[in-house]
Amino acid sequence: MTLAARIESFRELVEEWLRGLYHGMISHPAYEKIEQQAEDDEDAFMLACFPDAFGIPSPISYYTAELLPYLEDEFEAWERRMWDRGSLLERKGHQYHF
């Protein structure tokens, strides 16, 4: 193996490590945070749409009911998150990977 080839393969290794490190430390947690924020927003949306699921009467549930057939995944995930969530602190703290 020539010197040039060895340098080349070493650089590739370093690059791969750096990319992985960057992804793991910076970009992945960031995406995760964004996704969680999106879920939180969606929860707020679902709650505004279907407060009667919690026994709070809603003036527009007649109109939001027609959204339900298109909200299958969201509805399920929402219910799961609602059961799952101990407290807001837990949910927010979760993203810091202590």
Next chain:
Amino acid sequence: MRKFVFFGGKGGVGKTTMSSAYAVKCARDGVRTLLVSTDPAHSTSDVFDQSFTDEPAAVADEPNLDAMEIDPETEVREHLMETKRAMGDQVSPAMVNEIDRQIEMAHQTPGAYESALFDRFIDVMRSADEYDRVVFDTSPTGGTLRLLSLPEYLDGWIQRLLHKRKESVKLFERAAIGNNEPRRMMDGDPIIARLEQRRDDFSFAKETLRDDAAFFLVVNPDELSLRETERAIDQLDDYGLDVRGLAVNRLTPEPDPEESGRGATFLRERVKTEREHLDGLRENFSPPLVAAVETRVAEVKGDFLGEVAAELDIDTAPDVQ
């Protein structure tokens, strides 16, 4: 006169009589007219001795007049069936029960009835191109006022929902790493599409009611009816709606001067108090009196309707735009 004319007022004051009479008057003046009854009691059928359905049907002997009756109960049921049908197409069997319960619940809320009625209002107003005038015989004041405040109120709600939904979808799109498919996408999102459709409906209703509708309140010359009318005028003003006039119904006829029996004395007393109320109406209320109709001995039907119509001082010609 504007294209959409609403008659409102306390229960039992004679809204159906007044609105039917006005519709007949318009029709006889050669204006293509549709009479829409939204009162679940549906007395239009009785007035014309003819039964009407959810679709406009010609009224016998009145060439320019069609009538229809809206039943909110049926509307709610239809909306329920439609939503369930959409669910059958979209939702996996495992989730159907869960969502089904939610949908049933939504259709039993107190607002469902009003919402259904309101949808139908929008429908009628949207598809009334072939008519020059649409006369609405509304349900008693409270219900109608709530109904007319709906666009303002629902508009706000829908805007908020739309905003929230867009926000979360935007974040989901951003959170998609590299070549990953985002969990939700803005393009073709059925929820956003539906909410936007609703928002357009509501703003259409808001504009039409404000710019293209006139309101008349039917009053009886008694304390209760007067008070309720006063409140109704205030509220309609608050919503920015155009109250054009008051139609006084059920005035007691005055006896001849030479009569002096118990009946005549009673009538004279009654006429006196009513006159006071009427004067109060003229002085304290800003919309003008457009009609003063006396109590009839028989039910207002058929020929009587023409007589009452003649007493209505409401113009029938469409506004020039």
